[in-house]
Amino acid sequence: MVTKRLEGEIAPSGGPSAVVRSVFSTVGILPLLLVLAIVFFAVQEPRFYAAANITNVFRQSTYLIIVTLGQALVLISGGFDLSVGAVIAVTSVVSARFMSRYYAGNPDGEVTSVIVGIAAGLFVGLVFGLVNGTGVARFKVSPFIMTLGMASVGSGFALYYTGGSPVSGMPPLFTREIGTGRVFEVPIPVLFAIAAIIAVIFLVSATTWGRYLYAIGGNMKAAFLSGIPVGAYTASVYVLCSLLAALAGILLTARVSSGEPNLGASFPLQSITAAVVGGVSLRGGEGRIIGAVLGALFITILTNGMNLIRIESYVQEIAIGVILILAVIIDRLRDRWRV
Amino acid sequence: MTAAQASAQSGPAPSLPGERGGVELLRLSAISKHFPGVRALSGVDFDLQAGEVHVLFGENGAGKSTLINIIAGTFPPDDGTMTLRGQPIRLNSPHHARQLGVNAVFQEFSLVPTLSVQDNLYLGREHQRAGILDKSAIARGTRETLELLQFHLDPKAQVGSLSRAEQQMVEIAKAIQGEPSILILDEPTASLTENEANNLFALIERLKIQGLGIIYITHRIQEIHRIADRVTVLRDGQLVATVAAGDVSETRLVELMIGRSIEALYPAIDYQPGRMMVRTDHLSLTSGRVHDVSIEVRAGEVVGLAGLVGSGKSEIGRAIFGLEPIGHGAVEIGDVPIVHPSPRGMLDRGVVYVPPDRREEGLVAMRPVRENMSLGALGLPTFSRFGVLRRRLEGVSVREIARRLNLRPLNVERQVASFSGGNQQKVVLGRGLTREVKVFIFDEPTTGVDVGAKVEIYGFMKELCERGAAILLISSDLPELLHLASRAYVMHRGEIRAELVGDALTEEAVLANFFDRAVDAA
Numbered sequence: 001m002v003t004k005r006l007e008g009e010i011a012p013s014g015g016p017s018a019v020v021r022s023v024f025s026t027v028g029i030l031p032l033l034l035v036l037a038i039v040f041f042a043v044q045e046p047r048f049y050a051a052a053n054i055t056n057v058f059r060q061s062t063y064l065i066i067v068t069l070g071q072a073l074v075l076i077s078g079g080f081d082l083s084v085g086a087v088i089a090v091t092s093v094v095s096a097r098f099m100s101r102y103y104a105g106n107p108d109g110e111v112t113s114v115i116v117g118i119a120a121g122l123f124v125g126l127v128f129g130l131v132n133g134t135g136v137a138r139f140k141v142s143p144f145i146m147t148l149g150m151a152s153v154g155s156g157f158a159l160y161y162t163g164g165s166p167v168s169g170m171p172p173l174f175t176r177e178i179g180t181g182r183v184f185e186v187p188i189p190v191l192f193a194i195a196a197i198i199a200v201i202f203l204v205s206a207t208t209w210g211r212y213l214y215a216i217g218g219n220m221k222a223a224f225l226s227g228i229p230v231g232a233y234t235a236s237v238y239v240l241c242s243l244l245a246a247l248a249g250i251l252l253t254a255r256v257s258s259g260e261p262n263l264g265a266s267f268p269l270q271s272i273t274a275a276v277v278g279g280v281s282l283r284g285g286e287g288r289i290i291g292a293v294l295g296a297l298f299i300t301i302l303t304n305g306m307n308l309i310r311i312e313s314y315v316q317e318i319a320i321g322v323i324l325i326l327a328v329i330i331d332r333l334r335d336r337w338r339v
Numbered sequence: 340m341t342a343a344q345a346s347a348q349s350g351p352a353p354s355l356p357g358e359r360g361g362v363e364l365l366r367l368s369a370i371s372k373h374f375p376g377v378r379a380l381s382g383v384d385f386d387l388q389a390g391e392v393h394v395l396f397g398e399n400g401a402g403k404s405t406l407i408n409i410i411a412g413t414f415p416p417d418d419g420t421m422t423l424r425g426q427p428i429r430l431n432s433p434h435h436a437r438q439l440g441v442n443a444v445f446q447e448f449s450l451v452p453t454l455s456v457q458d459n460l461y462l463g464r465e466h467q468r469a470g471i472l473d474k475s476a477i478a479r480g481t482r483e484t485l486e487l488l489q490f491h492l493d494p495k496a497q498v499g500s501l502s503r504a505e506q507q508m509v510e511i512a513k514a515i516q517g518e519p520s521i522l523i524l525d526e527p528t529a530s531l532t533e534n535e536a537n538n539l540f541a542l543i544e545r546l547k548i549q550g551l552g553i554i555y556i557t558h559r560i561q562e563i564h565r566i567a568d569r570v571t572v573l574r575d576g577q578l579v580a581t582v583a584a585g586d587v588s589e590t591r592l593v594e595l596m597i598g599r600s601i602e603a604l605y606p607a608i609d610y611q612p613g614r615m616m617v618r619t620d621h622l623s624l625t626s627g628r629v630h631d632v633s634i635e636v637r638a639g640e641v642v643g644l645a646g647l648v649g650s651g652k653s654e655i656g657r658a659i660f661g662l663e664p665i666g667h668g669a670v671e672i673g674d675v676p677i678v679h680p681s682p683r684g685m686l687d688r689g690v691v692y693v694p695p696d697r698r699e700e701g702l703v704a705m706r707p708v709r710e711n712m713s714l715g716a717l718g719l720p721t722f723s724r725f726g727v728l729r730r731r732l733e734g735v736s737v738r739e740i741a742r743r744l745n746l747r748p749l750n751v752e753r754q755v756a757s758f759s760g761g762n763q764q765k766v767v768l769g770r771g772l773t774r775e776v777k778v779f780i781f782d783e784p785t786t787g788v789d790v791g792a793k794v795e796i797y798g799f800m801k802e803l804c805e806r807g808a809a810i811l812l813i814s815s816d817l818p819e820l821l822h823l824a825s826r827a828y829v830m831h832r833g834e835i836r837a838e839l840v841g842d843a844l845t846e847e848a849v850l851a852n853f854f855d856r857a858v859d860a861a
Contacts, residue, residue, distance in 0.1 A: 206727055206728055206730070207723075207726050207727050207728060208717045208718060208722075208723045208726050208727075208728060209726060211710060211714070211717055211728065212717070214703065214706055214710070215703050215706070215710070215714055218703035218704065218705055218706055219700075219701075219702065219703045219704065221699060221700040222700055222701055222702055222703055222714070223703070223714070224682060225660075225662070225682050225692065225694060225700055225701070225715075226682070226686075226714040226715035226770070227682045227683040227685075227686040227687075227715050227718075228683075228714070229683065285703060285705050285706065286705050
């Protein structure tokens with residue numbers, strides 16, 4: 001995919017700098033950053049490349065990858081979603097509450113209670129997505145305000161709903177099998193992430209929905225004049241993003257074995273950073289899903305590495321903020337260099 | 340006239356001692372400028388004497404705007420040198436240019452709509468006393484300037500509430516206020532009535548006498564004969580010729596502009612008017628910009644829609660395609676009344692609208708040609724099944740269309756933004772070929788398009804028409820409209836002023852209906 005685009009875009013007249021620019025403008029700076037981060041941490045801390053840690057990184061990254069998939073879709077459509085963290089929190093407490101209540105009433109109905117809980121969690125995602133989508137597409141509220149508002153609504157609701165304390169009492173099928181289980185040595189959350197990546201890549205590259213997404217993000221007026229129902233498609237992107245966040249929320253809840261009203265607060269910023277580092281444009285219409293996935297992997301490797309070399313979590317937050325801003329600056333530069 | 344001159348001499352307008360006709364104000368040598376995918380100017384020479392009107396003439400996209408933007412300091416040239424009164428200069432910004440006495444009135448206004456006329460005139464150079472705005476001095480200065488120009492405007496009126504013509508006057512007043520030695524006017528009469536235009540010409544005469552150099556862009560040959568001293572003709576970013584306005588004929592000018600004889604530019608179309616395809620029945624828009632308009636377009640004909648900017652001609656095309664809310668009246672497609680036109684519904688009925696501004700409404704610039712061309716037709720079975728794209732068929736059919744339209748370079752995977760204006764326009768037009776279309780609404784189809792691509796676009800329209808499509812051509816390019824349309828409506832202030840058919844469709848007849856009737860009577 002990458003090489004194909006490269007062939008088309010190398011400028012006919014070009015010294016080495018033109019080639020560098022061309023590579024940079026197509027694949028971005030991410031592959032370089034990934035290599036640098038891996039080499040740096042491997043040199044600093046041998047435990048970093050231990051087999052156990054590598055599996056660990058992959059498992060840790062799944063939640064961010066799933067959220068970033070949705071975030072990337074919204075970014076490509078020309079918006080962004082700051083409420084993904086709140087969706088995770090609300091999903092966590094609601095699915096945990098439904099699951100534990102049902103399980104308490106029917107100790108034999110382990111499978112049914114898990115299904116009830118997951119359905120409740122996905123329903124939360126659906127509601128958030130519909131509200132965000134309706135606000136942005138129908139009432140033309142800016143995505144920033146709409147999703148910021150819903151982020152506040154969500155985190156407030158999660159605390160109110162639980163009184164601030166975690167929800168426990170979920171069946172072992174959920175906490176043990178889905179949370180920490182493995183199939184063929186692969187952790188179950190990783191399988192979910194792989195399925196989500198494949199589904200989203202298919203949606204984006206092989207369906208009319210995906211094509212319309214890029215058109216709407218690239219030039220909404222042109223899309224409208226081409227007969228695309230812009231409002232419905234825009235709304236559907238927010239729904240899909242919230243559903244993916246809800247899925248991540250459910251998997252995280254299983255992982256931590258309780259419904260946590262404080263879960264997911266770091267996700268909005270991290271998912272936007274991951275997508276932008278991965279080459280998705282903040283102005284819409286541009287970016288590839290695989291780039292966003294690698295971006296999420298990069299952010300996870302970075303936090304994992306910083307944990308291993310004992311960088312304080314406060315300092316880590318500083319690092320994420322700086323990386324986001326740098327990524328946006330690079331995105332701008334890339335735009336200028338392309339011409 | 341003499342009284343006006345006298346008042347101009349004594350007024351606060353620029354007085355530039357020592358600068359009279361024959362003194363060189365400005366010289367540009369070998370100026371070049373590139374934009375992504377476009378060579379806007381290459382090696383152009385230009386000079387301006389004090390006390391002359393130097394007209395820049397050329398088609399849209401010939402490089403006129405680029406040249407005046409360089410002179411006005413909007414952006415620097417890539418190559419070439421500029422001297423102002425013999426001194427080499429390099430302009431950093433429009434502000435810098437203004438400080439050196441170069442003021443420009445562009446077609447796109449640089450006014451703040453929420454401020455009053457006088458606040459706009461003094462924006463950035465307010466009279467102050469001890470750091471406090473001297474409002475009475477500002478008001479006085481504004482009155483004097485407006486009086487000098489004989490513009491009847493209320494200095495306290497909010498600019499946003501003024502008509503386009505009035506805003507144009509404010510823009511001109513603002514430029515004069517800066518006491519320039521070089522004044523650039525970019526199609527200043529495009530939205531003025533004949534009366535207002537006459538005032539402007541009188542003003543230009545007065546400014547010439549005072550030694551100003553005026554660079555004037557126009558598409559109207561009558562204006563060249565009326566006010567120009569010299570004419571510089573540009574074509575495709577290159578200097579064609581600089582000639583004295585006195586000794587050049589109209590046909591010669593047009594031939595210099597398009598680079599070939601007029602006959603070779605416009606194809607002869609074989610019109611075969613057939614079934615009624617589109618009709619508006621006493622159409623009025625809620626915006627009030629179109630009032631009680633009834634037009635019809637039949638299969639196999641090209642119907643022109645002419646009028647000044649703001650006459651409502653563009654809004655009719657947009658209303659038919661569902662882009663403007665309809666107040667009263669109806670739109671009919673092939674005898675079927677359409678209650679709420681929408682782009683989707685119209686596309687399904689075989690109506691395509693080609694918007695005037697490719698970048699704004701037509702193209703998704705960062706996506707490849709393939710995706711842009713197929714965008715309006717992806718829902719059709721040729722391009723997708725159950726929402727899944729048929730990429731191979733898409734590629735085949737888009738490449739076929741690109742070949743038919745002679746897209747250059749013929750690479751449908753290239754980003755649209757990297758194509759020239761003419762080829763971008765072909766991409767927009769190509770959309771009409773991805774599905775079955777019976778009605779084409781072209782809104783300014785050749786703005787910013789080079790001559791070669793223009794010929795191809797006209798040929799494309801001929802082919803469509805002769806195959807039985809109905810074409811509504813909305814155009815401000817009068818020669819284009821006169822040569823391509825078999826019938827034309829002339830719009831004036833939101834209403835149809837005239838319908839001209841066959842031999843009655845002449846430049847004089849169209850122009851006579853552009854302006855207010857009162858002027859004709861006067």
